[in-house]
Amino acid sequence: MISRYLTDLTSLFFPRTCAGCDTPLVYGEKLICTSCWYHLPFTLLHNGTDNLSTGQCASFFSFLDSSRVQRIIYQLKYRNRPEIGSFLGEKYGILLCEIPPFNEADVIVPVPLHPIKLRKRGYNQSAFFALGLSHSMQKPLAERCLVRHRATPSQTTKNRYQRHENMEAAFRLNEAEAPVGKHVLLVDDVLTTGATLEACSTVLLMGGATQVNAVTIAKAL
Numbered sequence: 511m512i513s514r515y516l517t518d519l520t521s522l523f524f525p526r527t528c529a530g531c532d533t534p535l536v537y538g539e540k541l542i543c544t545s546c547w548y549h550l551p552f553t554l555l556h557n558g559t560d561n562l563s564t565g566q567c568a569s570f571f572s573f574l575d576s577s578r579v580q581r582i583i584y585q586l587k588y589r590n591r592p593e594i595g596s597f598l599g600e601k602y603g604i605l606l607c608e609i610p611p612f613n614e615a616d617v618i619v620p621v622p623l624h625p626i627k628l629r630k631r632g633y634n635q636s637a638f639f640a641l642g643l644s645h646s647m648q649k650p651l652a653e654r655c656l657v658r659h660r661a662t663p664s665q666t667t668k669n670r671y672q673r674h675e676n677m678e679a680a681f682r683l684n685e686a687e688a689p690v691g692k693h694v695l696l697v698d699d700v701l702t703t704g705a706t707l708e709a710c711s712t713v714l715l716m717g718g719a720t721q722v723n724a725v726t727i728a729k730a731l
């Protein structure tokens with residue numbers, strides 16, 4: 511009776527369905543079922559890195575039109591499932607440990623959410639992904655290195671230069687955690703235009719970082 515109750519409680523906190531296809535997980539599967547894991551569009555690391563103007567970027571999945579990836583990201587961001595982020599970070603970190611320049615980084619820094627968004631969501635999904643990476647890559651996490659000090663207004667009416675200016679103004683460095691002399695691994699959930707990563711990279715480099723490389727869960731390019 512009690513164990514039944516505990517099992518129910520566990521499934522309440524850790525839903526026993528796959529984050530990619532919503533089918534029930536079987537014993538031994540965690541968060542994502544074997545079939546989804548097999549079919550996920552993993553980027554091949556040797557050609558799966560994108561060059562931002564500030565450095566190389568690696569993404570775990572190509573977004574393409576994979577409904578599985580979209581569902582997983584949706585659950586992570588909007589369905590109160592931060593554990594998906596740390597799980598994927600742990601997995602990707604195991605691969606990145608072998609790949610320069612990512613394995614040469616000194617510190618891991620997540621892209622921050624605006625405080626209002628953070629309060630609403632309750633967690634920063636990118637910080638959970640960064641936490642998983644930090645764990646499997648055995649590198650320190652500097653979660654408060656970057657600060658987002660205003661919400662980003664709609665980008666759609668602005669040209670590329672204005673968008674860049676607008677983005678850069680949204681981030682600043684927390685001087686207490688300035689990455690002076692450090693090679694930073696900058697972490698975000700999805701790479702879209704690259705504007706966010708470029709803005710954060712600029713702030714980090716101006717704050718004394720020697721190099722910035724980025725890692726995201728998925729890329730939409």
Ligand SMILES: [Zn+2]
Binds near residue numbers: 532543
């Ligand atoms: Zn599945």
